Amino acid sequence: MTSNIYDNFVASLTQSIHEWLYHVMPPTWALISEMTIIGLVFLLFYALVGLFLVYAERKVCAFMQNRVGPNRVGPYGIFQTIADFIKLLMKELITIKNSDKLLFNIAPFIVIIASFMAIAAIPFAKGLHAIDFDIGILYVIAVSSLGVVGILLAGWSSNNKYSLIGAMRSGAQIISYELSVGMSLLTIIILAGTMQFSEIVQGQEYGWFLFKGHIPAFIAFVVFLIASTAETNRGPFDLAEAESELTAGFHTEYSGIKFAFFFLAEYMNMFIVASIGATVFLGGWMPFMVHGWDGFNTVMNYIPPSIWYILKTGFIIWLMMWFKWTFPRLRIDQLLTLEWKYLLPINLFNILLMAFIVLMGWHF
Amino acid sequence: MTNNQIMFFIFSAVIVIFSILTVTSRRILRAATFLLFVLVSTAGLYFMLRFNFLAAIQLTLYAGGIVVLIIFSILLTSHVGAKLEQPGLAKVIFSALTALVGAAVAIAAILQYKFPETVIPKERTNIEDIGQALISTGKYGYALPFEVISILLLAAMIGSIIIAKKRKD
Numbered sequence: 001m002t003s004n005i006y007d008n009f010v011a012s013l014t015q016s017i018h019e020w021l022y023h024v025m026p027p028t029w030a031l032i033s034e035m036t037i038i039g040l041v042f043l044l045f046y047a048l049v050g051l052f053l054v055y056a057e058r059k060v061c062a063f064m065q066n067r068v069g070p071n072r073v074g075p076y077g078i079f080q081t082i083a084d085f086i087k088l089l090m091k092e093l094i095t096i097k098n099s100d101k102l103l104f105n106i107a108p109f110i111v112i113i114a115s116f117m118a119i120a121a122i123p124f125a126k127g128l129h130a131i132d133f134d135i136g137i138l139y140v141i142a143v144s145s146l147g148v149v150g151i152l153l154a155g156w157s158s159n160n161k162y163s164l165i166g167a168m169r170s171g172a173q174i175i176s177y178e179l180s181v182g183m184s185l186l187t188i189i190i191l192a193g194t195m196q197f198s199e200i201v202q203g204q205e206y207g208w209f210l211f212k213g214h215i216p217a218f219i220a221f222v223v224f225l226i227a228s229t230a231e232t233n234r235g236p237f238d239l240a241e242a243e244s245e246l247t248a249g250f251h252t253e254y255s256g257i258k259f260a261f262f263f264l265a266e267y268m269n270m271f272i273v274a275s276i277g278a279t280v281f282l283g284g285w286m287p288f289m290v291h292g293w294d295g296f297n298t299v300m301n302y303i304p305p306s307i308w309y310i311l312k313t314g315f316i317i318w319l320m321m322w323f324k325w326t327f328p329r330l331r332i333d334q335l336l337t338l339e340w341k342y343l344l345p346i347n348l349f350n351i352l353l354m355a356f357i358v359l360m361g362w363h364f
Numbered sequence: 365m366t367n368n369q370i371m372f373f374i375f376s377a378v379i380v381i382f383s384i385l386t387v388t389s390r391r392i393l394r395a396a397t398f399l400l401f402v403l404v405s406t407a408g409l410y411f412m413l414r415f416n417f418l419a420a421i422q423l424t425l426y427a428g429g430i431v432v433l434i435i436f437s438i439l440l441t442s443h444v445g446a447k448l449e450q451p452g453l454a455k456v457i458f459s460a461l462t463a464l465v466g467a468a469v470a471i472a473a474i475l476q477y478k479f480p481e482t483v484i485p486k487e488r489t490n491i492e493d494i495g496q497a498l499i500s501t502g503k504y505g506y507a508l509p510f511e512v513i514s515i516l517l518l519a520a521m522i523g524s525i526i527i528a529k530k531r532k533d
Contacts, residue, residue, distance in 0.1 A: 028367055031367060100394070102394065138424070152432065152436065153393070156435075168439060
């Protein structure tokens with residue numbers, strides 16, 4: 001195991017904060033304040049990443065369509081999303097007659113809490129994660145499957161036909177594609193032999209799983225990209241909010257900050273699936289190292305792990321944005337055919353192939 | 365009170381309150397949402413006991429799977445303003461009695477059971493153990509239940525396809 005100069009820094013920082021808190025207050029309060037600090041850090045992170053991703057999406061979209069994109073507020077328009085966010089905060093929250101008000105108000109929170117729970121398990125660097133479950137991947141799959149409940153509730157309680165159609169489409173889509181996401185991750189679990197994120201990253205020290213598992217891992221990666229794009233309701237699978245047919249789908253009736261919650265959760269879900277993809281297939285925060293090339297490895301180790309993590313996640317996010325602005329939207333029957341007739345059988349066969357390769361020891 | 369006890373009381377309070385709301389709510393989708401909260405808190409209890417695998421399965425299957433299917437079927441069949449009718453007096457009395465008897469049996473069983481010393485379960489959930497248990501035919505093997513459930517699900521699936529199929533005539 002190569003030692004990384006940045007590992008000690010993160011470990012000692014968190015350790016000293018931990019010790020200081022337990023030093024100045026009784027254990028219960030120290031625990032509560034630790035949880036509060038982590039929660040606040042994640043909230044801040046959430047807001048920053050959300051704002052940045054919205055800006056990035058608009059810029060990427062603009063460049064794909066040969067436009068300039070936002071360029072008025074601040075240099076290169078980087079403050080555009082902050083201005084938009086302030087505008088959203090000040091908008092009126094419209095309450096609709098004849099809607100189920102309780103469910104209408106709960107729905108955005110269910111969506112955002114689900115993505116919040118998922119982000120807790122993601123490792124940003126060695127030792128830099130809120131919780132390191134021994135069932136990490138399963139946990140993330142489990143909590144991210146709760147988000148669809150919020151979408152269904154939002155569509156139904158709005159008492160609007162467009163919303164309801166959007167929610168139905170989204171429900172059918174997420175239930176179907178969850179399977180493929182889970183199975184493509186399962187393929188890598190077979191190779192890794194563990195579901196714990198820290199061990200999965202550690203196992204990719206000399207070769208990311210995408211290279212280690214060669215053919216089946218590559219198939220799993222492609223399937224994961226397609227299925228996770230669909231699971232986050234992004235184009236070309238955005239029929240749940242197809243603007244041209246359903247105005248805005250399940251969140252048509254939402255305004256102001258409640259709409260912002262849906263909007264933010266969508267971008268954060270994209271960030272989360274990209275992080276999982278980066279962690280499971282591309283080695284997470286692990287630098288690119290080759291066994292035996294010690295000089296090369298030392299140079300790579302000088303780049304902090306979080307930078308590696310951000311670069312890999314950013315790459316997958318960029319891929320997903322590229323999909324959105326390149327492919328036309330699928331019809332609902334094409335969507336379901338793609339999942340049930342192509343991705344699922346490919347996945348099942350791929351798991352067998354991976355198990356066979358692991359048994360024969362053909363991976364490296 | 366230790367932190368664990370506080371968390372236990374929070375989870376149990378959520379479970380009890382939302383269970384009651386689930387059966388008393390007259391709007392069917394609200395009942396389904398309350399059921400979701402009950403199932404998520406149950407998963408919280410499992411996490412507290414460090415049965416991480418069970419907790420994650422509870423979240424995936426019950427909260428993410430079954431509740432979503434229930435909500436989906438409500439979406440297809442019911443309207444936003446629809447409320448369930450108030451049941452008749454005889455029905456209310458009979459179901460209250462049934463619930464009380466059920467609760468009495470459960471409480472009696474719990475009170476009689478002498479809880480042994482708490483055993484802290486293994487820290488790690490080893491996926492290899494889970495995989496071996498799932499396909500083993502020996503003691504504590506789940507091969508037979510697994511296959512039986514598979515056949516049951518297959519039968520249910522074929523049945524629903526036949527019901528949903530368009531008839532030629």
